[in-house]
Amino acid sequence: MTTESPATSTGQQKPTAESPWPVRTVARKIADWIHRLGAVWVEGQVTQISARQGTRTAFVTLRDPSADISMTVTCPTRLLSDLEQPLSDGAHIVVHARPNFYVGRGTISLRASEIRPVGVGELLARIERLRKLLAAEGLFAPERKRPLPFLPRGVGLITGRASAAEHDVLANAHARWPAVQFTVINTAVQGASAVPQIMKALRKLDADPDVDVIVLARGGGSVEDLLPFSDETLCRAVAAAGTPVVSAIGHEPDSPLLDHVADLRCSTPTDASKRIVPDVAVETARIDELRDRARRALRGWVDRERALLNQLCSRPVLADPKRPLERDSEQVWLHVERARRAALTVLNAEQAMVSEARAKLTTLGPSATLDRGYAVVQFRRDDGSLGVLRSVSDAPAGTGLRIRVGDGAIHATVDDD
Template sequence: MTAPSTAEQPWPVRTVARKIAEWIARLGSVWVEGEVTQISNRPNTSTAFITLRDPSANFSVTVTCATALLRSLDTPLTEGARVIMHGRPVFYEGRGTISLRVDEIRAVGIGELLARIERLRRLLAAEGLFEPGRKRKPPFLPQCVGLITGRASAAERDVLTNAKHRWPAVHFRVINVAVQGHLAVPQVLEALSTLASDPEVDVIVIARGGGSVEDLLPFSDEALCRAVAACRTPVLSAIGHEPDTPLLDHVADLRCSTPTDAGKRVVPDVAEETTRIGQLRDRARRALHGWVDREHRLLAQLRSRPVLSDPFGPLQRRMEDVHALLERARRATLSRLGHEQSRLDGVKARLTTLGPAATLARGYAVVQRVADGAPDGVLRSVADAPPGTLLRVRVVDGAVHAIVPEDTDAVNGGSGGVAGP
């Protein structure tokens, strides 16, 4: 049946199942790596059923193989083993299920695991995830410490005991997870996300005790390493013992050799800090006393100077100088005023002597013609005063008016002059 399916002409279930089987068969043979989580090998059966799980994600596939294949393995296949299988996917049309039919099973050796971790290490290093510049410094005294570790494990006890011994007031938020096996990576990732989203958690510690290379594989998982690198909260790695160096140690912001070391490095020692505070107080006290003594000596030196020992003396002397200068200025001013007064008196005397008032005081008079009621020049000649001319005669103490008579000879005694009345 090649015609497309429609609502009027639907395909039967067998056709859909057959087409799915054809598409799956096109994939061909593949190599698959995973972790064995379940084995069903019943006696007197020719087929064994295995569940193969991805150790880094929540995915699994059903595997079928001949029981003779399991018996031919040098090392018996157990749950939790890391294996590589060769087979092809098969769709069972009758049940509508997919399984991987394998014909070869290889156990992943330590060498292969280490080589794979080394390749991943080079990849992450090339991406810059190991660079010291991107690592954040953990806080000096965290408000809350997030701890990811196994339930009731020695690692949890070591971290809590050592941290509380160093700083009794430290607060922990502990999340227990699986630290090996196929559940380790998903649970650690979930716990890391939970603690990173908690605003009260200032630093996160991922701790696990020692173990074999296979036991520590989850802490070299690529997904976990990238999650720790992307975490905004500083992360401390405390995995295994001193020689153990999973990739998480390179990605974390701070590597601790053991969980005990993590408990010592996540918080300061209260005794050491108390001693340091005491030392700083002593240094501050000595520095303050030294500064006060130095300033006191400086003030004493300043006070011993003449200008400060007798501050009013210079002012008094300057005041006396000012008074002396004022007296000199007053005398100079009076002398100058006297001199100028004498000069003024001399000028005044000369002006008085030369002025008309002095002449009038000696008996002389000034005769002026009067025209239109106002003086009109000084009379200098008899010819300038015909009879009937109105005259103004100025003497020392005032002025009188006169009129030139008709008979000037009678008045002047035949002299022909003009006399005042």
């Protein structure tokens, strides 16, 4: 199948700056192309219904739950009145409609000829398919869930205005820890506007540096009422948040997909208030108990150290610490005295040996011989040095002599006779 351009199909030339088309021509050509699309089946979520009494045409705004896109659907009023269940905001429907372009206003709408509500079974099947998809991507993995701070500086609360869930969270949290600070943002918690409002509040609280924990709280409800908390866009936004998120949606049997994506799932809003802040009474009692245990442990340690000191002090070395010093001092002086006596003994022996050697030297020395009348005669050699006279041949006449006796020396000259 080939398509022709509007200009070719109508036989008109393409517009130029010199010969432009009028608005009516462009509008008619757009309408021709849109009307050629034919009837289609469209699924979406109802966000607004306008069906005035006495009018023949009703207007329904149909929104894509996974994107911020909506279209207007027109239908006969009887088409809405023939439904078994009255159509309401937030309902999921499938419509068989034909695109229609209103030339006068330049708008596009869908003209519905059939409307089918999506049943609970179909909704649950779609949620289950989305659950498997998110689980396969790892959004439910335990290792990606972050622990909550023990005592958050501030808690962000997203819940319905003046709801029982808001009262339960605030009342129980303040009863447990009166100083806890809450930043509450009230949003729609069901219907078509719930997801956009919740995501906007989530982004605001996630960007607040004073908020350490974000709580999404809502009371119980039907599958349709809790459907926004199984929205894929919201689940991915919670998974991407930088602040830990606590899910407190519905009651224990309720389990929207948000419970699996959040960092902590609480069965009820009351349970959430018990998980986000500690109980001041319990913590006070725990501190008192720890103080008592620390006091007992410290006293026990002091008693053990004191007993050890008493045991050490009872030992002889500590009972009289000067006694070992005195005993060692006595040993030192004893060794000093022994060394002194040994040194004196050696010195006396050496002195006796010196005296004996001196006496021998005196007895055997030349001085003793000279004292007995002997003399030593020396003559002067040619070089002027003195030599001992041992032969008469060494002293011819005229030789000068030096005669050493016991008490001095005399000089003489050899005669001829």
